[in-house]
Amino acid sequence: MKILVCITHVPDTTSKIQFTENNTKFDKNGVQFIIGPYDDYALARAVELKEQLGASLTALNIGEAETEPTLRKALAIGADDAIRVNSFPKDSFFVSKQIAAIAKQNNYDLILMGRESIDFNGGMVHGMVGELLGIPSISPVMKLEIEGDKVKMAREIEGGKEYVEAKLPLIAGCQEPIAEWKIPNMRGIMSARTKPLVVVEPTSDAVVTDVTSFIMPPAKGAVKLVDKDNVGELVRLLKNEAKVL
16 A cells, blocks of 8 residues: 655744745745644654555655755654655645646555645645546545545534545545654654655646735734623623624
8 A cells, every 4th residue: 555645844833924025925034844733643644554554655745955854854753755846836736736746656545635734724735636636535534544445534524523435545634633743753863864755846837826925914902801890891892892792
């Protein structure tokens, strides 16, 4: 069995975000990058499946040379090898085309990725890859088990859970609690240095979208404190100012 796990290279959630060139470019200076948190869940489940089923596990990232430390971390956690498509991830469709091209070349049985990246939060890539490959795409998946050529999953829906069964090959966009994040140990870190990391060129540079500018969220307003005995004032503020009543 062959598993492909797709990981993103994203700013740490504690990083201070700034933009340059008239708010058209993201300023990477001083920013710590990590594996996307949802991708971390996908990677952790992929490692578990690799150990359970004796599968091979490849980590994939679409990114420039600066993303290789992130791929090496995936190798330290448990991936057998890694592929980097040498291009900036321009938009969701571009990324999907690259993933689909790699998948077609290597015939993976299972493709796992996060439900969305935490930089652009598009949540579209798994569906696009499924369409390009002509295979099922399920998201967001909270539980995933493999029995023979069948995959049994639980996915989150509004107000509850939905239980889904499909045959391999398929794509799953993962989220908690599908697995617990794994921290690389010293042995994994050392072995990651010698595991294969192949760099390939993108299939195409064509993009269908263009970022015109970024806008920071507005600053939070001051907090208004209401005396615990002044219920009328609290109701007035919630109704007239917060407009939640």
